[in-house]
Amino acid sequence: MSEFNNVSVVKKANVYFGGNVSSRTIRFADGSVKTLGFMLPGEYTFNTADPEIMEIIDGDLDVLLPGSENWLTITGGQSFDVPANAKFTVNIKTATDYCCSFLK
Amino acid sequence: MSEFNNVSVVKKANVYFGGNVSSRTIRFADGSVKTLGFMLPGEYTFNTADPEIMEIIDGDLDVLLPGSENWLTITGGQSFDVPANAKFTVNIKTATDYCCSFLK
Structure with a gap:
């Protein structure tokens, strides 16, 4: 799916790490929420509340998932799952x- | 308006200047198009096709508009207009x- 239809978009950006990471919140008719975001080179640690699916649309990164000591190499077209109430680091x-889906 | 409702959002980001400028394309039911974008510090020159209204949601910049020799200082809450088929530079x-509206 290259386009989300019949959605609401929050105008103001979500901004992290001085702007090196920014995203837009997308609300769907069924109440679900995704963010479409952009990350510049660097290392960033995030905390989850709900479980998340991180779909990488374009780009190259390594990710250290909760409970793991091994970095995973991820590239455009791939995705990774992060459990709720957890911490993950991307390089x-x-x-x-990216597109982040928040699961309820 | 803090949220755009009943719109379509193109999933893939528009990326410029190595990612220092990125945006998402928002399509409205009436056929009009806006982009919601983010710019990191730096100087960037853009070319317009249609006339544009650049609404600054947050941030501080100077803009050199077409035909002008004086930089305008712009901050969050302000906007500036750019004619069609023109060049403008932001610092x-x-x-x-920002939110860019493309006028037909």
């Missing part, structure tokens, strides 16, 4: 375009 | 969140 190699 | 002082 962005090339500017990365 | 982003602090990470800037």
Whole structure:
């Protein structure tokens, strides 16, 4: 799916790490929420509340998932899951375009 | 308006200047198009096709508009218009969140 239809978009960006990570909140008719975001090269640690699916649209990164000691290499077209109430770290190699789905 | 409702959002980001500028394309039911974008500090020159209204949601910049020799200082809450088929340059002082409306 290249386009989300019949959605609401929050105008103001979500901004993290001085702007190196920014995203837009997308609300769906069924009440679910996703963010479409962009990350510049660097290392960032995030905390989850709900479980998340991180779909990488474009870019290259390594991710250290909760409970793991091994970095996973992820590239555009791949995704990774993060459990609720957990911490994960990404090391962005090339500017990365992503879609994050929050699962209830 | 803090949220756009009943719109379509193109999933893949528009990426410029190595990712220092990125945006998402928002399509409205009436056929009009806006982008919600983010610019990191730096100087960027853009070319317009249609006339544009650049609404600055947050951030600080100077803009050199077509035909002008004087930079205008713009901050969050302000906007500026750019004619069609023209060039404008922005000097982003602090990470800037914007909404660009394309006029037909």
